[in-house]
Amino acid sequence: MQVAGTGHRITCEHPLPVLAERPAVRDLLLRFVHVMYTQAAYSALTNAVHHLDQRLARWLLMCHDRSTGDEMPLTHEWLSLMLGVRRPSVTTALHELEGKHLIGMDRGYITVRRREALEEFAADAYGRPEQEYRRLVGPMR
Numbered sequence: 395m396q397v398a399g400t401g402h403r404i405t406c407e408h409p410l411p412v413l414a415e416r417p418a419v420r421d422l423l424l425r426f427v428h429v430m431y432t433q434a435a436y437s438a439l440t441n442a443v444h445h446l447d448q449r450l451a452r453w454l455l456m457c458h459d460r461s462t463g464d465e466m467p468l469t470h471e472w473l474s475l476m477l478g479v480r481r482p483s484v485t486t487a488l489h490e491l492e493g494k495h496l497i498g499m500d501r502g503y504i505t506v507r508r509r510e511a512l513e514e515f516a517a518d519a520y521g522r523p524e525q526e527y528r529r530l531v532g533p534m535r
Contacts, residue, residue: 397462401437411470414445416490417479421439422493422531423473425530425531426519426530428526428530428533429523429526429527429530432522432526433523433527434522437441440452440519441478444517444519446477446483446484447481447487447490447513447515447518448474448519449519450477450484450487450488450491451491451496451512451515451516451519451520452496452516452519453476453477453512453518454466454468454491454506454512455475455506455509455512455513455516455520456524458506458509459524459534460530460534464506464507464509465503465504465505466503466504466505466506467502468485468502468503469502470485473488483516488504491512491515492504494511494515495507495508495511496508496511496512496515
């Protein structure tokens, strides 16, 4: 879980018998695993071919997908760790997105202001794994 309050935990000491007894749960879990592998592969591709500002827009959109509102508790430090870049680079990219009125920033929080425009800015850095998630699992928000 990357952002507090956005996840759920299910405990199960012995998952294999449960998955064998409940094929619907097993199938959902396998679809979810497929989507996570797709997302990991797409992350590697995005890191190789897109500029930092587009990769940052992608991360913000992914966090927004999994949030209940437009305001998300994200710090420059955390984003720099997730993107594998220095913190000042994240700050510069965030200022660019804020200057385009795509996001708003307040200490420890980022607000998505214009989601469709943020998606357009991210270009093809965002969207394919999310389409696969909707196809195999269902809506995110």
